[in-house]
Structures are given as C-alpha cells and as structure tokens.
Amino acid sequence: MPKKVRPTGDEKEEESVPCKQMKEDLPDIFSVLNFDSPSTFFESLISPIKVETFFKEFWEQKPLLIQRDDPSLAACYRSLFSLSDLKKLCSQGLYYGRDVNVCRCISGKKKVLNKDGRAQYLQLRKDFDQKRATIQFHQPQRFKVFILQLEGKKHWRLYSPTVPLAQEYSVEPEERIGTPTHDFLLKPGDLLYFPRGTIHQADTPSGLAHSIHLTISTYQNNSWGDCLLDSISGLVFDIAKEDVAFRTGMPRRMLMNVETPDDVTRKLSGFLRTLADQLEGRKELLSSDMKKDFIMHRLPPFYVGNGTDTMDPGEKLPMLDNMIRLQFKDHIVLTVGPDQNQSDEAQQKMVYIYHSLKNVRQTHMMGQEAGAEIYGLRFPLSHVDALKQIWCGSPIRVKDLKLNTDEEKQNLALSLWTESLIQVL
Structure with a gap:
C-alpha cells in the first residue's frame, strides 16, 4: 500500500482545471490577464511579445521593455496595490523584519529604518511621507496574488555588472558600478524584464510624489550548478551499487590532512570521469x-x-x-x-x-x-x-x-x- x-x-x-468560483471572484479589470493556466497567464503578461520570441531573444540574454498604452491594463496594474491597502494590511498584523522593511538610500548606501515589533500604519505613513522612505513587503503574495513592492521609485537604470551587489535591495554609488547601459521610464501598464544578475537602480522622476512597482522574481535555484549539486548524489548512489571501486575505503587518515594529496585528487578525478561516462544515455536522474x-x-x-x-x-x-x-x-x-x-x-x-x-x-x-x-x-x-x-x-x-x-x-x-x-x- x-x-x-x-x-x-x-x-x-x-x-x-477550471474553477467557476475563481473566475467569479476576479474583478472585471483582470479580464486583460488570462488566469486559466500558468502558460496562458504568462502569454497575457508579456503580450504583445510572443512567448517564442521572448525565450529566443531575451530570456537570460538582454533586457526587454514592453510599453503598452492600454487603459484597461493600466487600470489592472493600478488596482494591485494602493496606499489605502497599506492600512488594511497593518490591521492584519505586519511585523518589522518579518513582513515589512522600511529603508532609504543615503549617500549611495541602504539604511534600514525598521522599528521593533508590530508595524503601525501611522508610523509607516510618517516614514513614507516625511522621510521619503521605501516600504518593502516580504512575500506579499501572502496577502495578494502578486509579489509587490511599494516604493518611492519609478525610474530604472541598468548598469554593466562590473561589481556584484552585496545584498538584495542594496544600491552602490554610480562611480563604482560603471556607466548605465539602459535607461527606462516606466508608465502604468509597462513591463520591464532583465536577466538574472543585472545590477539595477530605481529612481523617482522629479514631480512624482511616489510610485508603486510590482516585482516578479523567477527561476531562482535553477542553474546547472544547482542541478549538478542535486543529482550527483543520486548518480553516485546508483553507480556505487554496481562499481566496487566506489565502495573501497579512502586512504587512512586522509581526513586529517590539511591539504589534499595529489594521488587522492587523481583518484577523485577518475571517479568523476566514470560518473560522466555513466551519465550519458540515462533517462532518469535521482x-x-x-x-x-x-x-x-x-x-x-x-x-x-x-x-x-x-x-x-x-x-x-x-x-x-x-x-x-x-x-x-x-x-x-x-x-x-x-x-x-x-x-x-x-x-x-x-x-x-x-x-x-x-x-x-x-x-x-x-x-x-x-x-x-x-x-x-x-x-x-x-x-x-x-x-x-x-x-x-x-x-x-x-x-x-x-x-x-x-x-x-x-x-x-x-x-x-x-x-x-x-x-x-
């Protein structure tokens, strides 16, 4: 059993599987997006760009800005989150650090303005209005369908990756990250894609009180390196049952050595070549x-x-x-x-x-x-x-x-x- x-x-x-209740509960403005399946939603999200074109020319290769003067799509995006939603979320119990971060970029460095404990709406509005702080939600899909960030930023610059960012959301001084390679101004209904590892910075054009942008992060932990780390143990498990050489003991006291001896490195290299040879033609990896x-x-x-x-x-x-x-x-x-x-x-x-x-x-x-x-x-x-x-x-x-x-x-x-x-x- x-x-x-x-x-x-x-x-x-x-x-x-279609769900009548789901479609009845969606606002009319969501008719511009197709929720029937993940593939149809993605097609509607990047429209009018074709899926085949996107993956052939842009995916993990170069940025793509899709500009769409569609009032219904702009209204759909605007409905995803607003300042009035902030008060409702606070009443549900938001906590600094766990659910929300308040931060500012000062002299090119990120400064966190979090308090202790539960986030209060009046304090968040005070930081947002008076300190021009950014409010970042952690995993906001827990509250709404999409991953959202409420930020006082809207103008995007993409930089050549001359140095990596130290941590998520950090901003480096421009003189350290080189010359901007792209400069985009986004409007409601626009969509901007850029490949993983792209250093980016968002700014608010003058004259705007604030802006809201939605960030969808995809394909994390799906690199070839991740795949090797995941499957190599299963491959060794299979081959070791058939090849007695994999089950012989290591040299005595090898783990006590500070450096790996050359003969051990050669032995391990031989095992890796055996794994590579055995990998060819396998239909299933553990x-x-x-x-x-x-x-x-x-x-x-x-x-x-x-x-x-x-x-x-x-x-x-x-x-x-x-x-x-x-x-x-x-x-x-x-x-x-x-x-x-x-x-x-x-x-x-x-x-x-x-x-x-x-x-x-x-x-x-x-x-x-x-x-x-x-x-x-x-x-x-x-x-x-x-x-x-x-x-x-x-x-x-x-x-x-x-x-x-x-x-x-x-x-x-x-x-x-x-x-x-x-x-x-």
Whole structure:
C-alpha cells in the first residue's frame, strides 16, 4: 500500500482545471490577464511579445521593455496595490523584519529604518511621507496574488555588472558600478524584464510624489550548478551499487590532512570521469532536493490555500472501469529516490509524488519556522510505469494501468484521488 510522505524540510503543460468560483471572484479589470493556466497567464503578461520570441531573444540574454498604452491594463496594474491597502494590511498584523522593511538610500548606501515589533500604519505613513522612505513587503503574495513592492521609485537604470551587489535591495554609488547601459521610464501598464544578475537602480522622476512597482522574481535555484549539486548524489548512489571501486575505503587518515594529496585528487578525478561516462544515455536522474524545494515553496492553485478553501476530490470514487485524468500537473512533481525510511546499506528505490495543493498562502516562502511542509505520497518502484501513464495527461481507464493486480490499480487511483491529484471522468 502507498504511504503518505512525512513532512520534511519536457512535457506539455497541462491546462489547470477550471474553477467557476475563481473566475467569479476576479474583478472585471483582470479580464486583460488570462488566469486559466500558468502558460496562458504568462502569454497575457508579456503580450504583445510572443512567448517564442521572448525565450529566443531575451530570456537570460538582454533586457526587454514592453510599453503598452492600454487603459484597461493600466487600470489592472493600478488596482494591485494602493496606499489605502497599506492600512488594511497593518490591521492584519505586519511585523518589522518579518513582513515589512522600511529603508532609504543615503549617500549611495541602504539604511534600514525598521522599528521593533508590530508595524503601525501611522508610523509607516510618517516614514513614507516625511522621510521619503521605501516600504518593502516580504512575500506579499501572502496577502495578494502578486509579489509587490511599494516604493518611492519609478525610474530604472541598468548598469554593466562590473561589481556584484552585496545584498538584495542594496544600491552602490554610480562611480563604482560603471556607466548605465539602459535607461527606462516606466508608465502604468509597462513591463520591464532583465536577466538574472543585472545590477539595477530605481529612481523617482522629479514631480512624482511616489510610485508603486510590482516585482516578479523567477527561476531562482535553477542553474546547472544547482542541478549538478542535486543529482550527483543520486548518480553516485546508483553507480556505487554496481562499481566496487566506489565502495573501497579512502586512504587512512586522509581526513586529517590539511591539504589534499595529489594521488587522492587523481583518484577523485577518475571517479568523476566514470560518473560522466555513466551519465550519458540515462533517462532518469535521482533528484534529492530540487524538486522537493520547488514544490514546498510553490503557491497552491490560485483559488485554494487561503486558509479556508480545501481541495475536494469529488464524490465519485475511482473504480476499475472509470476513466481518470491527472489534474493540477503544474503543482505536482514525480521523482524516484532511495527509500527515506530505510537506514541500512541495501536501500531500495521508491517513487515519490510531491504537490503544493495543501500549501498555505499566508506562510508562503516564510521558511520552516512558519510551518512549511512537503505534502505527497510514495509508492514502490513497481508503480512507476503506471504513474507515467497517468502523467502523460491523457484520460486512462483504471484497469488499464500497468500493475499486476486489480487491487494495486484501484489502490493507486484511490490514493491519488484522495489527494485531489486526479479527476474521475
């Protein structure tokens, strides 16, 4: 029987399951953005630029400014956040450091003006109006759909990256970061993209009392280096079971050496070459943390996870003759890894399914101390082919799943249905 995972620290994208209530709750101005699925939302977000053009010419290559004189889009952006929303958020309980930062740029350096404890609306307005301070929200998608920053800035300059920024939101003096490579003036409805690592500075043009900009940060911890760190341990796990050389002991007292001896470096280099050779042609790599981390820090589907809504799998149980189909594919990952409940050397592989359907928006990206958990199921490796059938996205009859017995087929479907991961058609 499958067991639930205990909380711990190039397929076609599936359309999200429509939700009538979600669409009814959206204001009319949001009609300019398409929330049917992540892909349709992104298409509407960068319109009129085509997705293929964006990824071919701009993604991680160069900045892109999309200027749009669309009144409805400008009204949509303006509705995302306003100064009047600040008072409502304060009444919900915002705390300095955890939820909000108040800061200023003085002589090219960031100065934090945070008080202790709970943030009071009158104090925030005083800092904002009198000290011309910037108010930065931490993970504001906990309160609204988008990542927002309320700042007294609107004019963007991009600089050649001659020196890295010491920390997020810090601003270096212009003489230290070189000559601006781009200079943009944004208006409501405009969208500015720049690749990761781009040094940037925002200024308010003269005559403006304040401005609000929305920042969407994407693709963090998704570099090739992250992938190697994540998959190399699984690759070693697989190869060490077959190659006895990986299981031989290291030289005695090697860990006591201050420097690594040349013969040890050569030995490790040989092992790395063996790993590289074995990597060619592999269709699956054991993922240790990247997939779990991605799902743990992913928001639930737009209309759930607010603390009151729950996913309802429906009243119809999946029986052998029923057709089923995967749903919420963008919120689920499937991976193979060692059995986390075994401590002996003969660990067996298991299939793990992690999902974000039960993630809570109010604690999103707030760390383990905020109660972040990983939700999902685990199955024997013998279930992997049946799960791949379901993961293709096409409807399939329960009795056609590639498992040995009808009991296994129905138990698999029932387990997925209980977590609201499949629909019974």
